[in-house]
Amino acid sequence: MTTRPFRFLAPVGDAPDLAALTAYAREAEAIGIDVLVTPDHLLPQYAPIPLLTAVAAVTERLRVGTFVLNVDLRHPAVLAQELATLAVLSGDRLEVGLGAGWNTPEYDAVGLVQDPLPTRVARLAEALDVLEGCFGPGPFSYAGEHFAIAGHDGHPKPARRPRLFLGGGGRRSLSLAARRADTVGLAPRPNDPFSYTAAGTEQKVGWIREAAGDRFGELELNAYPSGGPVLVTDDARGAAGHRAERLGLTVEEVLESPHVFIGSVAGLADKCVELRDRFGITSIMLDDLDAAAAVIERLR
16 A cells, blocks of 8 residues: 555646636645646647646646647657746646547548557657657757657756656556656546456556566556546435446446546545555546545545
């Protein structure tokens, strides 16, 4: 059982303008959210780096993070400059979540070829190498299958390497995360009900432990409500029944899932403790600030 303290994440959500974004970010900071995060999609949303820059500018303690950047959308040397700039301007409050890309319609819409998953994961691994080189103290060269760098010196230089978040639902992605990341995100695999279950999570943690080796104890594990939004209710079983059919699970499996957060405030707080004690999960995203405030107050 880990004694690592909880860290709570919240998504930016649908902030329509700067005033709404400022109010939301300051509320998240005030209730004790540790990291405000945003995804990276070619959908009706703001671009992640400018959005997080705005959040950092109107807060003091709140960390900002990507959840997660698709490395297929940007050359890693260009991305490194953008991330390093945000890291410097935020006062070292940046957390970098990276992924191999998964949303096929986005690729199709802009004419990008979506390579098979093994190729995308290999490209992600090389992108990590390039980012580390750019964040390093001087010029570097790199010769990979997907990227070639010749004597490039990335600028600006962050005071320290931003905290790195990698995740996934399959063994290949989680093994890479176990070897390279600071935080490993446990995600369900698409169209795989077992991947949502506690047993599926135990399997994933086993893969991470095996790949991480001696560094497993240093890793932070993350869970987020991919099985539907956080719901505060005194009828947890009734609400879980509505999710069960959609997810292809039993009510018990839904309530036990690390990817579903349904229950009273006390029940949700107890669930966070159970996730920590059973799986070592201490990084938890809650997508409802009111619920998050109540849970954080109860736990802290």
